[in-house]
Amino acid sequence: MIVPDFGHLKQYALEHQIPCGSNEELVENKEIHDYMFGRIELLQAQFTSYEKIKKITLLPHPFTMESGELTNTLKLRRKIVLQRYAAEIEKMYAE
Structure with a gap:
């Protein structure tokens, strides 16, 4: 479970023409979810498979x-x- 930096996510959404009305809309968007998971995968590339995060849930509120x-x-x-x-x-x- 991740509480993302919504300022960064909204900037990313604007740059990629992803609709971003509210935090709830952002965290439910598949493109945003894939972007966040892709960033996590880059950071954990050197980990063995049992150490890696397999699934994430983005939360709309801190x-x-x-x-x-x-x-x-x-x-x-x-x-x-x-x-x-x-x-x-x-x-x-x-x-």
Whole structure:
């Protein structure tokens, strides 16, 4: 699960004539997903297959303290994230 840099993604979308109204539209766009996964594949090229990321899900909103996903020291509250995004996680493993 990745929270992308939306400024960068919107710039990429504009340069490649990809419609980008909202963050939700961006993360659901197949071209954007393929672009992000391609960047990840470049970075993990030297890894062995069991170390590589196989699937990703782009999230439309960053983790925040207000939503309860981060502690006040900005650490991820894994249990809350697992509960909140259970459907997305299950979908990644089902594909």
